[in-house]
Amino acid sequence: MMVESRLEATWRVGVILLGMLILCSCRSMSPVPPDNDGLISATVSSDVADLPPTAATANGFPPQCQTWRPPGIAGPWPQDEYICDGGDRDRPVKIGADWIVKGLHMEDTIAHYDTLEGETMVASSNRVCVYAPRFGSVRLVLGVDSFEGKDSLIQHNIPVKIAVEEERLLANTTLQQFQTIRAIGAKRPSTQQGNSPGLLLANEVGIIEAEGGFKPFENFRILRDGQYELTESLKLSEQTEAATVWTLDKGVQVVIDGTPAEVATGDARAQATFSVDHESNPGLRIVKVASACAAKPGEIVEFTLRFDNVGNEPLGNVTIMDNLTTRLEYVEESQTASLQSKFITQVNQGDSLILRWEVLDPIAAGDGGTVRFKCRVR
Amino acid sequence: MVPTFRFTAVTDRCRRSYLICGLFVALVNCICFVSTSEAQQVHYRHRGDMPPGAIGQWQLQRGGPLPGYFQPTEIIVPTGSKVSLVSGFHFDEAEQGSRCAGFLIGKIYRLKVTHIPLYPGVEIFPTIELIDRIYPPPGRILEFPVPIQITANDLKEAVRGRMVTRVIYIEDPGHAIPARQQPGQQLAFDVRQGEDPLKVADSLGRPIAILRLGARVPGPLGPSPQFLYGSPAWKQISLSVNANDAASKPDFSGAILMAGPQQETGVTEGADDG
Known part of the structure; x- marks a missing residue:
């Protein structure tokens, strides 16, 4: 009995503690895993106007693109004020037979290529976000006063109606006409003409009138020749603001030949290079930058895609694809490519375009190219 | 035999308790999920015709x-x-x-x-x-x-x-x-x-x-x-x-x-x- 009662008591206490632990963990649970931006969060006051410039630069990011966000929230925040393009969201892009692209979502920017071993591989760019809020309005019009007006008019007309009815009653005195006629016919005209008929006719004419009325928004070595310089990292991060908000589990995860790649240079930057120790080591790096970190509707934003063969073998059939988001409208004939390529556009589900560059010649190891295009912010 | 029987009884009770505990955890998770969702910027309790302010x-x-x-x-x-x-x-x-x-x-x-x-x-x-x-x-x-x-x-x-x-x-x-917004x-x-x-x-x-x-x-x-x-x-x-x-x-x-x-x-x- 003792053992049973002890076990029971222990179990009860355990359940209560577990419940408390769960409730406490729920209370402190943040919607998004915390990032390494605690310094800014701790120094920023409630008013953005009070943001100290030193606090913004302390994190290594220029103040132009730095925005305040609550602790524990990954950027860009709030998301509804940004237009983002690049990366590979949701399900990763896969290349099927005959280079059929599957899983290319809106905002995705990827490149696929063939290796010497005949494999088709996919590389995605970093994500670029431009601050470009668009406002709309919903209107409701209520005609409250007009209804009140109608009510008051009806009340005012009630006495008019009554008067009409009274007059109609008076009009019923036409009986008197008959009586008069009969009187003319039945009695002697001479005596009736002299006494009453004239007065009765005058009353009838006056009666018949009464009516009522009613109314109611490039100058980096990595982009020029694919060589990454550490001194450019600060300015590059300005252009690739979105890369600053990556966390490792959310950044580009690279697997080459089934071997998880390790970061060779950089880990939380747009131009991170991944490599594995392998005899055949194909790899394509694609970097995307935007000309502005903020833009108003109607302004033009220029995007640059730099792609480099960072592997040890030539890559063939390199194809770069950018699925533009709804609010980015490609400016006709604005695209340029440093390598000879075939440019194709296709309307996507967001009534924007999928831009596709098919590089005609293989890219040798260490070589690369640049693609540029302009978009108008809708 | 008797202690074994007692222990078996406790184990059955524990299993039942595990089930209750599991249901409890699921319920708490549901409540947490709902509360997290409601913390978003959506005006569930407001109407456009509420008094100004x-x-x-x-x-x-x-x-x-x-x-x-x-x-x-x-x-x-x-x-x-x-x-x-x-x-x-x-x-x-x-x-x-x-x-x-x-x-x-x-x-x-x-x-x-x-x-x-x-x-x-x-x-x-x-x-x-x-x-x-x-x-x-x-x-x-x-x-x-x-x-x-x-x-x-x-x-x-x-x-x-x-x-x-x-x-x-x-x-x-x-x-x-997907509409272009003109200035103004x-x-x-x-x-x-x-x-x-x-x-x-x-x-x-x-x-x-x-x-x-x-x-x-x-x-x-x-x-x-x-x-x-x-x-x-x-x-x-x-x-x-x-x-x-x-x-x-x-x-x-x-x-x-x-x-x-x-x-x-x-x-x-x-x-x-x-």
Whole structure:
């Protein structure tokens, strides 16, 4: 009995503690895993106007693109004020037979290529976000006063109606006409003409009138020749603001030949290079930058895609694809490519375009190219 | 045998308890999920026809970077019309065309619109209530004011004695309308009577401000404090500062002049007779 009662008591206490632990963990649970931006969060006051410039630069990011966000929230925040393009969201892009692209979502920017071993591989760019809020309005019009007006008019007309009815009653005195006629016919005209008929006719004419009325928004070595310089990292991060908000589990995860790649240079930057120790080591790096970190509707934003063969073998059939988001409208004939390529556009589900560059010649190891295009912010 | 039997009984009870515990954990998780969802910026408990100030005050109770923040706002009126703002319980000098000011969230600001096209001499007194703010990059805050557009049709309806409620929202880019927005134009939708404009705006994005205008006019003795909603403080954005200046000058506090009552902000510059 003792053992049973002890076990029971222990179990009860355990359940209560577990419940408390769960409730406490729920209370402190943040919607998004915390990032390494605690310094800014701790120094920023409630008013953005009070943001100290030193606090913004302390994190290594220029103040132009730095925005305040609550602790524990990954950027860009709030998301509804940004237009983002690049990366590979949701399900990763896969290349099927005959280079059929599957899983290319809106905002995705990827490149696929063939290796010497005949494999088709996919590389995605970093994500670029431009601050470009668009406002709309919903209107409701209520005609409250007009209804009140109608009510008051009806009340005012009630006495008019009554008067009409009274007059109609008076009009019923036409009986008197008959009586008069009969009187003319039945009695002697001479005596009736002299006494009453004239007065009765005058009353009838006056009666018949009464009516009522009613109314109611490039100058980096990595982009020029694919060589990454550490001194450019600060300015590059300005252009690739979105890369600053990556966390490792959310950044580009690279697997080459089934071997998880390790970061060779950089880990939380747009131009991170991944490599594995392998005899055949194909790899394509694609970097995307935007000309502005903020833009108003109607302004033009220029995007640059730099792609480099960072592997040890030539890559063939390199194809770069950018699925533009709804609010980015490609400016006709604005695209340029440093390598000879075939440019194709296709309307996507967001009534924007999928831009596709098919590089005609293989890219040798260490070589690369640049693609540029302009978009108008809708 | 007996201890074994007892232990078996306890084990059965434990299994039952495990089941209850599992259900309890599932229930707590569900509650946590629901509460996390409700913490998002959606106005479940609000309606567009709530009294002015009610929604904004409720938003302030949520905390965060809302209280005390002067959200730059641009009031856009039809060409030829003039707008006045309340400064110290009096309407200031009317300015033609659009006008920029920093408004507090949760306060009600009374405007006076005059020189309405086709309605000479008619004055309309709209109100603006900010219920949320935006977060532009520092130093570029003045480039991105919240646009509150009072159209000629809005004014016409108000002159006719109708009540116009316009909810201004930030469009969700994930569900954006594939339409090009021309400068000076704003995406606008009309809802039918009986529909809630705030809920429709919630479905399209994040409501930021509410504009209300009707036929209400001040009394014969002039606008009363009640009519002006206590004349809350606001910041006047200097017209001499353009976007480029602001961009090159992250600290823009000098670009904004105080023009509200002293007791609200503790700043006397530009304060009127409060």
